[in-house]
Amino acid sequence: MRSKGADAAVSLINSATTTVPKYRVEMIEVSKSFGGVHALRDVSLGVEPGQIHALVGENGAGKSTLMKILSGVVQKDKGEILIDGRPALIPDPRTAKKLGIGIIYQEFALAPDLSVVENIYISRLGGKFGLVRLKPLNAKAAELLGSLGLTFDLRERCGKLSVAYQQAVEIVKALSENTRILILDEPTAVLAPPEVERLFAVLRRLKSQGVSIIYISHRLNEIFKIADIVTVIRDGSIAGTANPASSTMDEIISLMIGRRLEAMYPPRRASIGDDVFRAEGIRWGGRVKDVSFCVKRGEVLGFAGLVGSGRTEMVRAIFGADPLSAGKIWIDGRRTQIRSPRDAVRAGLALVPEDRKAQGVLLLLAIRENLSMTRLPILTAFLGFMRLKKAKAIAEDLIRQLAIKTTGSDVKVSQLSGGNQQKVALAKWFGAGTRSSVVFLDEPTRGVDVAAKVEIYKLVNDLAEQGLGVVIISSEMIELIGMCDRVLVMHDGSLQGELPRDALTEENIMRLAVGKSGPAVSNRRDVNREEMT
Amino acid sequence: MMNRKLITEAPVVGPAELPRTIVRTASALLVKYNIVVVFILMVIVSSMVSDVFMTPQNISNLLVQVSGASIASLGMLLVILTGGIDLSVGSVFALSSVVLALSTLRFPLALALLIAILVSCASGSLVGYLVAGRGMAPFMATLAFMTIDRGMAFILSKGSPISLPESASALNTVFGTESLLGVPYPVLLMFVVFVYVLFTLRFSVFGRLIVGIGSNETAVLLSGIQVRRYKFLVYVLSAGLSALGGVISTARTGVGSPVVGEGVELDAIAAVVIGGGSLMGGKGTALNTLLGALILGMIGNIMNLMNVPGYPQEVVKGVIIIVALLLQGIRRPES
Numbered sequence: 001m002r003s004k005g006a007d008a009a010v011s012l013i014n015s016a017t018t019t020v021p022k023y024r025v026e027m028i029e030v031s032k033s034f035g036g037v038h039a040l041r042d043v044s045l046g047v048e049p050g051q052i053h054a055l056v057g058e059n060g061a062g063k064s065t066l067m068k069i070l071s072g073v074v075q076k077d078k079g080e081i082l083i084d085g086r087p088a089l090i091p092d093p094r095t096a097k098k099l100g101i102g103i104i105y106q107e108f109a110l111a112p113d114l115s116v117v118e119n120i121y122i123s124r125l126g127g128k129f130g131l132v133r134l135k136p137l138n139a140k141a142a143e144l145l146g147s148l149g150l151t152f153d154l155r156e157r158c159g160k161l162s163v164a165y166q167q168a169v170e171i172v173k174a175l176s177e178n179t180r181i182l183i184l185d186e187p188t189a190v191l192a193p194p195e196v197e198r199l200f201a202v203l204r205r206l207k208s209q210g211v212s213i214i215y216i217s218h219r220l221n222e223i224f225k226i227a228d229i230v231t232v233i234r235d236g237s238i239a240g241t242a243n244p245a246s247s248t249m250d251e252i253i254s255l256m257i258g259r260r261l262e263a264m265y266p267p268r269r270a271s272i273g274d275d276v277f278r279a280e281g282i283r284w285g286g287r288v289k290d291v292s293f294c295v296k297r298g299e300v301l302g303f304a305g306l307v308g309s310g311r312t313e314m315v316r317a318i319f320g321a322d323p324l325s326a327g328k329i330w331i332d333g334r335r336t337q338i339r340s341p342r343d344a345v346r347a348g349l350a351l352v353p354e355d356r357k358a359q360g361v362l363l364l365l366a367i368r369e370n371l372s373m374t375r376l377p378i379l380t381a382f383l384g385f386m387r388l389k390k391a392k393a394i395a396e397d398l399i400r401q402l403a404i405k406t407t408g409s410d411v412k413v414s415q416l417s418g419g420n421q422q423k424v425a426l427a428k429w430f431g432a433g434t435r436s437s438v439v440f441l442d443e444p445t446r447g448v449d450v451a452a453k454v455e456i457y458k459l460v461n462d463l464a465e466q467g468l469g470v471v472i473i474s475s476e477m478i479e480l481i482g483m484c485d486r487v488l489v490m491h492d493g494s495l496q497g498e499l500p501r502d503a504l505t506e507e508n509i510m511r512l513a514v515g516k517s518g519p520a521v522s523n524r525r526d527v528n529r530e531e532m533t
Numbered sequence: 534m535m536n537r538k539l540i541t542e543a544p545v546v547g548p549a550e551l552p553r554t555i556v557r558t559a560s561a562l563l564v565k566y567n568i569v570v571v572f573i574l575m576v577i578v579s580s581m582v583s584d585v586f587m588t589p590q591n592i593s594n595l596l597v598q599v600s601g602a603s604i605a606s607l608g609m610l611l612v613i614l615t616g617g618i619d620l621s622v623g624s625v626f627a628l629s630s631v632v633l634a635l636s637t638l639r640f641p642l643a644l645a646l647l648i649a650i651l652v653s654c655a656s657g658s659l660v661g662y663l664v665a666g667r668g669m670a671p672f673m674a675t676l677a678f679m680t681i682d683r684g685m686a687f688i689l690s691k692g693s694p695i696s697l698p699e700s701a702s703a704l705n706t707v708f709g710t711e712s713l714l715g716v717p718y719p720v721l722l723m724f725v726v727f728v729y730v731l732f733t734l735r736f737s738v739f740g741r742l743i744v745g746i747g748s749n750e751t752a753v754l755l756s757g758i759q760v761r762r763y764k765f766l767v768y769v770l771s772a773g774l775s776a777l778g779g780v781i782s783t784a785r786t787g788v789g790s791p792v793v794g795e796g797v798e799l800d801a802i803a804a805v806v807i808g809g810g811s812l813m814g815g816k817g818t819a820l821n822t823l824l825g826a827l828i829l830g831m832i833g834n835i836m837n838l839m840n841v842p843g844y845p846q847e848v849v850k851g852v853i854i855i856v857a858l859l860l861q862g863i864r865r866p867e868s
Contacts, residue, residue: 109752
């Protein structure tokens, strides 16, 4: 099928060296820093032909940066890359492609308004007179699909395909470009289990065809299923390498977080009290379907689910950012109407949104100004002037309390590291002039290093100990397991189940997140059926 | 919570379901082709309120009147498909009109035409350079050229209309009075451009990549395609097509004028958007854009026939644009 590229590669190897190099791609002591912050430090990694090499690590550990360097999107400061044993320079994505390196991002790089076949061959559409020659392309694409055991309509617009199929299109696109090193960034984050199985089947076929696969994920159970070898990366360095056949999951987790699980998640001495927040029958558009739950004082409640399961939408709807289609809310036992974020804040809700830079903080304003935003009433003086001294005092107090690393309260938030930016986003809701009683944290530790994570966890504990209700939405199951008293799992906009602390395992969460489980499933199907008719 | 209805077999389309299915298919078709529906409705309403509307003379007038703006709209479509916008369209009308008239005073007609179009394309390529080469926001770059081109037209013409000389009378005859098989030449030109844009967008690499860029620019860029080249080209094409509009206007009136084409850019944007185009890029077709331009022209035409004065006409036009857009709102957002 892909014999041309493979033959070329083989002959290239043979002519270059007498002994075939062990690795298809080898990265040697690669370093990279962004503005003084080390993203990668002397990272070495080798991938053999026909090997599935898993790269795991917490968010912000440096996996993505390493892969961006390999695919030419980011340039390394130091180090060497060998392809088939020969040094390679990869100044841009085009060169990476020529070297046979293909990358499939979490956010698919497809044009939704173009057809499947047009997307696959987008860089080689041209025929005579600048016209698109679809016939031969269709034939070629069908052949490639066949070799992977896939079939689907090549004329369909990509925007109409399910994510699983879009991902398949991406893989076929990469293969059509004679990719010999395929990088997949969290490929299963958006897939349901049968789709994951299908993806694994495709990956195994590619493996048997000699393609080297770098598989980024933090779903450890998957890695045990598919990977030949696991490299763990933590805070920009290689923390260790493990063989899934002879290692345990706990060993890999310890490598990922650099300490024992207990040390990562500090103990909490909060007493759990009465309901501080209760929501009933929350609906939003077609994405959130009849969700009811409550949070108690001093409790940390987690929300798990796949990407797109409706968690973020639900919280935004509760907060009045995208007003509810239906549902009732009680705060401290009082029925409360929330039509806008202003109502929500007045009622005592706080939201730290998932996209920190776009929604959580104002990057171009000073820390002080960011922190003033949520407590304007106590900072406003006669004629609408701002009480600058007081604002500064509050800001400095919070900076100390939350250990935000900065030279002063006048520093722009854009100059802080991700973890400190997140602390600012959190600090907006505490201290003088705020009246939060329930805090919603959407992916609070995304893009934050391990040390900052521990500090954020301590902060969450502080809040719970002060008697607030804390709701955490997270895609990192380890985090939910480590932090929460109780986890609710969402699937396709509905609550799929509840897991008390002693039932919190990755398997249990995943099973619910993908829509499996006993009675809840049959209920859900009935609901769907009713909506259809 | 939910009353449980246990249905295990696949849903069967029963007799009671059938009308529903038909209604659903029909409404789906209506939604998909809503611009065609709006167009047909307007034709029906127009021919009911005015006896004159459906006469060959009026239809021919209407088509000639909209030809320039329609051609500019098709150019605008190319720009909007990439996610850009071109506010300089109307000023390019004026620039090409003045340059054409001035050139005919000195050069043979064919050369003068070429000069007018090349000058306009030069303006378009400067815009293209700023947008594609320097990463300037299309809105700002074309806003600047909207002023620059209009100003240049005034400077070159010294502020007054320039009559075409005797040597250029052929232009006036062809575009003003003559027709081919009953089709006036401006209309013919409009259809040629329409077919060109239709064909380009459907079948050419250039056209497909334009749609791709508007759809997901990063994706196209990461596929190793020179996105900048294509973004540059759409502005050149938009200016070139607008120049054709200016030429038609000059030929019909017999004067090169620095004030022609005022507001054409807004009509062109309106035509694309009424035709279902998205200002975010990636969506819009040649046929729908042409229909959008014809709808806009029809609004003016029918109100003229009904002796509605100019100012109320503007208001009605705005309202009809809003209605057309609201009708499109029925379209379900794709998830």
